[in-house]
Amino acid sequence: MECILYLTDSCNLKCTYCYEGNTKNRSFLSSENLNKALEFIVNNNIPGEYIYLTFLGGEPLLNKDRIYEAMDLIHTKYRQWKDLFRYSITTNGILLDDGLIELMTKNQFNLSVSVDGDQMTHNLNRVSVSGADVYPVIMSKVKKLVENNIKFHIRMTVTANNVHLFYKNILYFYNLGIKSYHIAFDSFGAWEDRTLKEMDEQLNSLDEFYLKKIVDYEDMLIDLYDYKYTTILFKKDSKYCCAGTKSHITITGKGEIYPCGYVANQENWKLGTVTDGMDPAAFLRNVKKSVNNISKCRDCDIAFTCKGTKCGFQNYSLSGYLNTPLDCICRLERILYKHDRKVIKELFQNKHKRIMKLYTEAISYGLEINHQSAELLKDSSVLV
Ligand code: SF4
Numbered sequence: 001m002e003c004i005l006y007l008t009d010s011c012n013l014k015c016t017y018c019y020e021g022n023t024k025n026r027s028f029l030s031s032e033n034l035n036k037a038l039e040f041i042v043n044n045n046i047p048g049e050y051i052y053l054t055f056l057g058g059e060p061l062l063n064k065d066r067i068y069e070a071m072d073l074i075h076t077k078y079r080q081w082k083d084l085f086r087y088s089i090t091t092n093g094i095l096l097d098d099g100l101i102e103l104m105t106k107n108q109f110n111l112s113v114s115v116d117g118d119q120m121t122h123n124l125n126r127v128s129v130s131g132a133d134v135y136p137v138i139m140s141k142v143k144k145l146v147e148n149n150i151k152f153h154i155r156m157t158v159t160a161n162n163v164h165l166f167y168k169n170i171l172y173f174y175n176l177g178i179k180s181y182h183i184a185f186d187s188f189g190a191w192e193d194r195t196l197k198e199m200d201e202q203l204n205s206l207d208e209f210y211l212k213k214i215v216d217y218e219d220m221l222i223d224l225y226d227y228k229y230t231t232i233l234f235k236k237d238s239k240y241c242c243a244g245t246k247s248h249i250t251i252t253g254k255g256e257i258y259p260c261g262y263v264a265n266q267e268n269w270k271l272g273t274v275t276d277g278m279d280p281a282a283f284l285r286n287v288k289k290s291v292n293n294i295s296k297c298r299d300c301d302i303a304f305t306c307k308g309t310k311c312g313f314q315n316y317s318l319s320g321y322l323n324t325p326l327d328c329i330c331r332l333e334r335i336l337y338k339h340d341r342k343v344i345k346e347l348f349q350n351k352h353k354r355i356m357k358l359y360t361e362a363i364s365y366g367l368e369i370n371h372q373s374a375e376l377l378k379d380s381s382v383l384v
């Protein structure tokens, strides 16, 4: 089960691109609801499956006591399931402290710190609620993580107003010793021809950087490439994620259950509560009402790897339909696909260990190369 647990809707920043909006509910998960949420999670998890628990907000560290309590509960009351838990957290870093870093390290948290780039870039969109410049505070925490060799990802949001600085900011982080990069594109932004072209150009530089500075090191990655290889190379049906089933739920600070963070707190998408359980029938009725009869993705040549065919609730937030992505999503995804293919081709041509390892393992698990990628591999004589 994947479970997103909102510790609070409140935040100490007011980012211009925040899809949750800046008039947040300001609810905080109570100890009582945390206990009920964990009980719900362990009782509803398919026996033996991993429980991927993500602490989210707002800014989750505004309610950091609940993280300590969750760890205590999982190691005492729910200890029977403790080995199944895998933890993630995304934070803006302001409230990261030594105690939390120790707890996260001990429990092998997958930690992401959201910083968009250098001070000027970051402050373009990520300002504090009080208007104060908190960038120095954030970077002091980031530098501490690097100095102490703590594994974490930098999570950058690329927007129409900072895309021209994208590559420069990757270099900036690289020179600070950061090894892992998670990039999010602001899907709600006002992308236009000029900014999409800019993104394409920035990615030309990034492709080269990735091939020269990242691929040779096992502990380094850029998710735009590394997390795409499997979906691009191997045959699979394009299908939406499982949000709303017991395999993926979102629990809010009030203990309400929603399919996905994009629709958290939207009453019509409420699946139930951690006290009363979930009502799948109501959810399915709502899904049926939110599907467009005609989907442009159905016959699309990149549907198998595109976010537009996976992330239904992002589509819904933008278009009102789960299966109707906006045109700008198509254009963003096509640009990314082009660059991923370019990089994959080069890695295969050099028989680089990063791609060959993945390829050999996937083939040994019975995965088959899809026809678009077979062409790439043939060129590099891996596939004959
Ligand atoms: S979102 Fe656009 S690019 Fe992606 S699969 Fe659908 S039609 Fe194709």
Ligand code: SF4
Binding pocket: 241, 242, 243, 248, 259, 260, 261, 262, 310, 311, 312, 313, 314
């Ligand atoms: S709809 Fe998108 S954001 Fe929501 S759970 Fe699925 S993949 Fe994640």
